[in-house]
Amino acid sequence: MLPKIIDHLAPAASVKTSRRAFLVASAAAAGAFVIGFGAGPARAAGGAAAAPAQPVPFDAYLKIGADGKVTILSSQFDMGQGSYHGLATLVNEELGASWDQIAVEGATGDLKLYGNIVWGGAVQGTGGSSSITTSFDRYRKAGAAARMMLAAAAAKDWGVPAAEISVTDGRLMHPSGKSAGFGGMAAKAALLPVPKDVPLKDPKDWTQIGNAKLRRYDSKAKTDGTHPFTIDVKLPGMLTAVMIHPPRFGGTVKSFDGSKAKAMKGVVDVVATPRGVAVVGEHMWAALAARDAVRVTWDETKAETRGSAAILAEYEKRAADKPQATARNDGDAAKAMAGAAKTVEAIFRFPYLAHAAMEPLNAVARMNGDGTLELWAGHQLPGLYQAIAAGIAGIKPEQVALHIMKTGGGFGRRGTPDGDIVAEAVMVAKAIGYKAPVKVQWTRENDMRGGRYRPAYVHRLKAGFDAAGKLVAWDHHIVGQSIVAGTPFQGLIQNGIDQTSVEGASNLPYAVPNLHVGLTSTEVGVPPLWWRAVGSTHTAYATEVFLDQVAASAGADPLAFRLALLEHHPRHAAVLKLAAEKAGWGKPLAKGRFLGLAVHESFHTFVAHVAEVSVSGGEVKVHRVVAAVDCGTVVNPNVVKAQIEGGTGFGLGAILAEELTLGADGMVEQGNYDSYTPLRLSAMPDMEVHIVASDAPPTGVGEPGVPSIGPAVASAVARATGKWITTLPLTRGMQS
Amino acid sequence: MPKLNINGVDHQVDAPDDMPLLWAIRDLVGLTGTKFGCGQALCGACTVHLDGQPARSCQTFVGDLKGVKVTTIEGAQGKVAETIRQVWTDMDVPQCGYCQSGQVMAAVALLAETPKPTDDDIDAALDGNLCRCATYHRIRAGIHEAARRLEA
Numbered sequence: 101m102l103p104k105i106i107d108h109l110a111p112a113a114s115v116k117t118s119r120r121a122f123l124v125a126s127a128a129a130a131g132a133f134v135i136g137f138g139a140g141p142a143r144a145a146g147g148a149a150a151a152p153a154q155p156v157p158f159d160a161y162l163k164i165g166a167d168g169k170v171t172i173l174s175s176q177f178d179m180g181q182g183s184y185h186g187l188a189t190l191v192n193e194e195l196g197a198s199w200d201q202i203a204v205e206g207a208t209g210d211l212k213l214y215g216n217i218v219w220g221g222a223v224q225g226t227g228g229s230s231s232i233t234t235s236f237d238r239y240r241k242a243g244a245a246a247r248m249m250l251a252a253a254a255a256k257d258w259g260v261p262a263a264e265i266s267v268t269d270g271r272l273m274h275p276s277g278k279s280a281g282f283g284g285m286a287a288k289a290a291l292l293p294v295p296k297d298v299p300l301k302d303p304k305d306w307t308q309i310g311n312a313k314l315r316r317y318d319s320k321a322k323t324d325g326t327h328p329f330t331i332d333v334k335l336p337g338m339l340t341a342v343m344i345h346p347p348r349f350g351g352t353v354k355s356f357d358g359s360k361a362k363a364m365k366g367v368v369d370v371v372a373t374p375r376g377v378a379v380v381g382e383h384m385w386a387a388l389a390a391r392d393a394v395r396v397t398w399d400e401t402k403a404e405t406r407g408s409a410a411i412l413a414e415y416e417k418r419a420a421d422k423p424q425a426t427a428r429n430d431g432d433a434a435k436a437m438a439g440a441a442k443t444v445e446a447i448f449r450f451p452y453l454a455h456a457a458m459e460p461l462n463a464v465a466r467m468n469g470d471g472t473l474e475l476w477a478g479h480q481l482p483g484l485y486q487a488i489a490a491g492i493a494g495i496k497p498e499q500v501a502l503h504i505m506k507t508g509g510g511f512g513r514r515g516t517p518d519g520d521i522v523a524e525a526v527m528v529a530k531a532i533g534y535k536a537p538v539k540v541q542w543t544r545e546n547d548m549r550g551g552r553y554r555p556a557y558v559h560r561l562k563a564g565f566d567a568a569g570k571l572v573a574w575d576h577h578i579v580g581q582s583i584v585a586g587t588p589f590q591g592l593i594q595n596g597i598d599q600t601s602v603e604g605a606s607n608l609p610y611a612v613p614n615l616h617v618g619l620t621s622t623e624v625g626v627p628p629l630w631w632r633a634v635g636s637t638h639t640a641y642a643t644e645v646f647l648d649q650v651a652a653s654a655g656a657d658p659l660a661f662r663l664a665l666l667e668h669h670p671r672h673a674a675v676l677k678l679a680a681e682k683a684g685w686g687k688p689l690a691k692g693r694f695l696g697l698a699v700h701e702s703f704h705t706f707v708a709h710v711a712e713v714s715v716s717g718g719e720v721k722v723h724r725v726v727a728a729v730d731c732g733t734v735v736n737p738n739v740v741k742a743q744i745e746g747g748t749g750f751g752l753g754a755i756l757a758e759e760l761t762l763g764a765d766g767m768v769e770q771g772n773y774d775s776y777t778p779l780r781l782s783a784m785p786d787m788e789v790h791i792v793a794s795d796a797p798p799t800g801v802g803e804p805g806v807p808s809i810g811p812a813v814a815s816a817v818a819r820a821t822g823k824w825i826t827t828l829p830l831t832r833g834m835q836s
Numbered sequence: 837m838p839k840l841n842i843n844g845v846d847h848q849v850d851a852p853d854d855m856p857l858l859w860a861i862r863d864l865v866g867l868t869g870t871k872f873g874c875g876q877a878l879c880g881a882c883t884v885h886l887d888g889q890p891a892r893s894c895q896t897f898v899g900d901l902k903g904v905k906v907t908t909i910e911g912a913q914g915k916v917a918e919t920i921r922q923v924w925t926d927m928d929v930p931q932c933g934y935c936q937s938g939q940v941m942a943a944v945a946l947l948a949e950t951p952k953p954t955d956d957d958i959d960a961a962l963d964g965n966l967c968r969c970a971t972y973h974r975i976r977a978g979i980h981e982a983a984r985r986l987e988a
Contacts, residue, residue, distance in 0.1 A: 180932025180969050315928050322933030323921040323940055325869015325909035332868040340863070365852075383863035384872075385855050458873050458881055458934040458968045508871070508934025509968045544874040738928055742974070746931055749970020773878040773966060782959040784972035 160213045161242035162191055164250075168270065168283030170197045172239070173207035175214035175224055176231035177480045179457075179510025181802040182739040183231040185316045187239050189735055190232075193308040194243030194301060196267035197282065202317055206504025208482035225481040227515055227630065229703040229800025232735055236798055237300075244298045246289075253288035254280055303733075303795065312737040318506075330462045330505040331541060333476045338464070338537040339368055341528045342387040342546075344396055345376040348403040348766045349551055350625045353377055355397045361390035370394055371531035378528045384541060404625025405766035408556060411624055412449055415558035415579040419447065423577045423618025425596030427606035431614035436573035440564030443573075444653050448561070448642045449827045450580075452760040453554035453631055454776055459508025460547040463525035465489075466537035472499045473529075477522050478507035480515035484588060488519035492526045511750070512630040516552060517587035545771040553760055554631030555581040555624075557601075559642040563612075563650045571650065571665070574612040576605055576643070581628045582621040596621070600630065604639030604702060604807065609672050610647065610665035626762065632750060633806035636702040640807030641755065641814070641828070644698040648815045649824045658697060658815060659685055671730050672699050674792055675708040679728035682790055683710035692716075693723065696815025698808040705804035706730040706792075707744065711785070713816035718834050720817055722752060722785040725809065729789065732796035740801050741789040747805020748787060753779030755810035757831045838898050842867065843911025853899025858882045860898050861908060869909035869937050873966070880965030883938035884908050890945040890961075909937040916986065917944045923982045931969035938965050943979050952983055 162172045172191050176183040184204035192202060208214060208224055215221040217238075218230035247267050254272045255262035257280075266273050273279045308314060321327035346352060356377050358370025366386025371378050377396050381387030437443065463477035473493050479485050479502045490497040507514055525540045532538065542550065557580035564573035582598040584590050592599050597606075597619055606617045631637060651661035659680050666673040676699040680686075685695060692714045699708040712724040727744050734740055757777045761769045770776040810828075817834075818824045825833035837848045840857075842865055849864045861870050861884070870893055873881030877892035884893045885907040893906075920943050923929075930936045939962065946953055946961040953961070958979050967975065 180930075180934075182931070315925065316930075318933075319925040319928055319930050320921070322930035322936045323924045325867070325937045327933050328868075329871075329934060331872060334866070334868075383859065385851075385859035385863065388859075389852075389855075456968060458871070458879065458932065458966065460872070507932065509932045511968070541872075544876070544879075742928060742931060742971070745973050746970045749972060750968070753970065772876050773874050774876070778966060778968055779970055779972070780963050780966065781972040781975065782963045784970065784976070787973045 160207070160210065161239055162246055164246065164282050164286040166283050166286060168201050168281045168286070170195065170202050170282065172202065172204045174204050175207060175216070176235060177206060177226035177478065177504065177514070178506045179478060179480070179514060180507070181743060182316060182736065183226065184506070185318060185739060186232050186735050187235050188317060189308050189314065190235055190239035191243035193306055194240050195247050196269070198270035199317055201270050201282070204317070206479070208479065208486070208502055208504065211483065223481070224483050225515065227480070227512070229705065229803045231802070232798045232800055240300050241298045244300055245295055248295050248298065249289040249292050250282060250285050252292050253285045257285070257288065309733070309735050310737065314736060314738065316739065328505070329459055329508050330464065330477050331459060331508075333464045333505070333539060335464065335466055335537040338539060339380050339382065339532070340384045340387050341378040341380045341538050341540045342384070342391050343376050343378055343524065343540065343542060344391060344394060345546060345550060346398050346400070346403065348400055348405060349627060350403040351398040351400045353396060354399040357395040361393040364390040364393065369532050371528065373524065373527035373531050375524050375527060378531065378540065380528065380532055380538060388543070403766065406624070406762070407764040407766060408452060408762040410764070411626075411762075412556055412558060415556070415622065416447060416449070418620050418622070419558045419560040419577050419579045421620070424620045426616065426618050427597045427602040428615060428617040430612075433573050433575045433614040433616035436614035437562060437564045437575060439566075440573055441567040442565045442653070443562060444650050445560075445562045446646050446649060446824065446826050448559040448645070450557040450559075450638045450641070451758075451828060452556045452626065453637070453754055453758055454548055454760045454770070455509070455511040455513035455552070455631055456548065456773070456776055456778055457507070457509030457511055457513055460542040460544055461513070461521040461550065462539060462541045463521045464537060464539040465525040465529040467493070467529060467534035471495060472501060473526065474501045474503060475522060475525065476503040476505055477525070478510060478514035479504045479522065480510065484517070485519050485522045488523050489526045492523060493530060511632040512634070513552060516629060517584075517589055520552065544773070548760075548771050548776055549768040551627035552629035553626065554637055555583065555626075555628040557638045559638065561642060561646045563646070565654065569654060571612055572614055574608070574615045576617045577620065578602060578605060578618070578639070579620045580622060581624050581626070583628045583630055583634070585621065600635045602639065603635035604700060605635070605643055607701070608643055609669040609701065610662070611667060612665070632747070633702055633803040636700060636803075636807040637751070637754070640698070640700040640702070641810045644700065644808065644811030645814045645824050645826070648696070648811070648818060652818070662699065671706045672701060675699060675706045675728040675730050678790055678792060679708040679710045679726050682728070682788065683712070683726035685710060694816045694819040696812045696817065696819060698811035698815060700808040702804045702807050704799040705801060707804045707808050709748065709808040709812035711809065711812040711816050713813055713820060715817060715820040720756065720813065720830055720834070722783070722813055724786045725812075727787070727789045727805065728792060729801065729804070730792035730794055731799045731801050731804070732794050733798040734791055734794070735798055737791060740791055743801040744789045744805035745787050747803065748809045749779050749784055751806035751809040752785070752813065753783070755813060755828055755830055756783065757829050759829050759832065838901070840865070840898065840901055840906060841904065842906045843908060844905070849898065851898045853897060855898045856894050857884070857896040857898060857901065857906065858893040861893060861906070867908050867910050871934055871937055873935065878966075879935070880938040880942060881935050883941040883965065885912070885941060885945060888945070888948070890942050909941055912941060912944055916947050916982075919982045919985050920944055920947070920978070923978045923985065927974055927978050927981065929971055929974040929978050931971055935965060935967045939967065939975055943975070943982070946979065947982060947986065951986060953979060
């Protein structure tokens with residue numbers, strides 16, 4: 101969750117990008133109709149528009165070309181989760197275009213237009229599964245406004261009332277038989293005023309939103325190699341750089357000798373930057389083949405030298421102490437615990453996790469002759485990156501133009517508070533004197549060892565029953581790094597509580613009268629970051645597995661025990677019941693098979709998982725998973741299912757076998773997919789996803805599929821073995 | 837200069853013998869559908885066909901390809917490839933799509949050899965193709981569906 105970060109983002113909040121000017125100019129040149137990019141009345145080819153007044157919400161979200169092509173300008177970044185398709189669906193519900201004519205591109209600029217409303221509106225960014233929520237009204241209104249303007253233009257042309265014109269599959273039609281495509285009307289529509297009052301369809305008339313038959317507009321290009329990623333960007337004269345980063349976090353370049361590498365064929369330069377040494381070549385292999393020939397001496401006076409085992413051991417000690425800060429305090433947990441007839445305790449240990457997206461991090465930088473800097477990358481936090489890039493280059497933010505690329509995965513890794521790879525590309529371009537455009541392309545090993553991990557955590561939990569067997573006390577202490585401390589997002593820390601550390605634990609839905617959740621934030625030099633589902637990646641596991649253990653200690657069925665405590669949380673209870681019913685909870689299973697379940701709310705979406713598991717020779721095999729999701733109003737049922745399936749696989753891989761460790765020397769021990777091991781196809785269970793019908797406001801699904809699969813599997817493993825796994829990943833926890 | 841036959845076209849490339857085919861395809865020939873994921877034949881994103889057999893182009897070297905026909909995702913044609921592509925879009929298999937060139941190439945090779953693959957056949961043929969979005973459930977279903985359509 102990234103609410104209200106805003107006061108701390110002054111640089112980004114004040115950014116006015118050149119993107120706006122760029123788009124108006126290019127659109128005009130192409131003879132396109134931009135739904136008023138730049139505000140006020142829409143602009144037509146030739147720039148026949150009134151001076152922009154205050155921007156209105158629907159006027160910068162799509163453009164229509166003379167060829168009829170509709171390009172939706174997305175404020176939300178797409179790393180594969182389908183946000184572009186989601187926004188296009190919202191627009192097209194109201195616009196009535198044919199899907200064949202629709203394209204989507206990333207846009208950035210005016211925060212009134214693109215600021216994330218879920219975060220308070222003053223920052224543009226993608227995260228916390230908020231894209232559909234922030235876009236739901238905006239993009240529908242944009243589509244409706246465009247349709248009204250096209251219809252008004254046709255009405256004028258044909259001499260008929262606009263109300264008699266209907267729009268279907270990209271055609272404007274009148275009962276008289278007159279009809280036209282969007283392309284022919286676009287230029288005329290652009291001269292009309294943008295309507296102030298834009299009524300939206302009644303949900304009962306929706307044909308796109310909620311349509312289970314609709315498929316993503318962007319799939320085909322992902323099957324024939326034509327979908328462009330940052331790695332595919334090629335500019336005239338462009339060079340490619342590979343990086344040598346410090347071997348320990350916090351190290352910097354003291355000196356380097358690149359002379360041998362520089363003499364090798366195809367190598368153009370070897371340069372130092374504040375983030376490491378770059379070998380710059382005519383192409384990737386030229387740079388890569390020369391990399392080992394560079395000698396670097398590092399300054400490690402400020403480097404983190406502890407290993408992850410030592411870090412976790414310290415966390416475990418601190419978990420026994422009083423927490424630094426309190427995230428939630430109902431009743432008097434200490435007193436209730438002291439008076440409890442029976443208590444249950446557990447310590448959970450969570451490793452660092454890498455995002456390990458398939459496209460290793462990359463960015464392309466080009467300084468132009470007019471002093472503008474163009475950057476191609478996965479700009480998940482565009483305003484922030486623009487400000488950071490401008491700072492490095494010594495230019496104004498509005499001189500930085502961002503080309504927002506869809507990326508080969510992300511899972512949080514493209515949204516770094518320091519700009520990370522984007523900053524690095526500017527640094528390398530600067531270090532070579534801006535003599536050519538440069539692509540910085542990380543290797544898998546750069547990516548794995550580049551930091552920005554889901555932090556390691558230790559959780560201590562204790563529960564108490566009274567003499568009547570009622571759960572009366574719950575004490576939870578979380579120890580680990582803050583993701584946002586020292587970043588522009590540190591406004592998320594309030595009263596010593598980083599919300600991203602405790603989300604999922606401090607809002608425990610179960611009715612326990614005396615409940616305390618505390619946090620101790622640690623200072624470690626390993627750079628942390630949000631990792632798909634953020635705090636819930638560990639809080640869901642700790643709370644749900646512990647609750648399972650608590651239920652078992654009371655001799656209760658895990659489903660019945662939960663439902664009894666969820667009386668005031670009907671949405672949790674509903675997904676849990678639905679998943680349990682579809683999975684056949686309580687019915688006989690094949691020999692050696694066991695079921696486990698878990699439920700969790702993240703980013704206002706509710707998900708329950710039931711996992712069917714067998715354990716053989718200490719190896720866990722997940723055969724089947726049933727998930728239920730309540731994300732309010734469903735925009736794309738098929739995308740919702742895909743995200744829950746994918747989130748499930750992502751979360752399952754993590755708890756089964758993912759672990760990023762630092763050796764006793766402080767160096768990351770994993771480098772590639774042989775040692776850091778995400779889920780593979782053979783381990784993916786058979787899977788079904790059930791959606792709860794709802795007319796509640798829409799919430800996201802990019803992350804909420806992750807949290808509850810882990811505890812559901814652990815719950816099934818406990819049924820099979822009698823043991824709750826408290827050290828992750830399971831490959832480690834099964835042995836301890 | 838070594839000669840590469842890619843998608844039926846000969847290319848003279850200015851490349852040392854030890855240059856991985858992946859980078860020759862991407863940076864010298866200019867076909868970017870084949871993706872870099874790991875460089876160590878661990879993820880399958882760079883899968884191409886060498887004389888019809890799937891291979892990891894990041895661990896295949898330019899000097900070893902005399903007389904070998906290389907097929908990349910751009911050159912994958914024919915009934916099996918087109919059926920896979922159609923099923924992939926009908927079922928919305930891809931999410932980010934970065935690994936899908938490799939998945940499609942691996943699936944095409946599988947169905948060309950084994951028209952009615954079992955789940956075990958699919959595991960054996962595609963377990964080396966990582967998908968971090970975990971689209972595996974749909975990849976498996978997609979291969980079965982493509983097999984059905986090809987049989988019909």
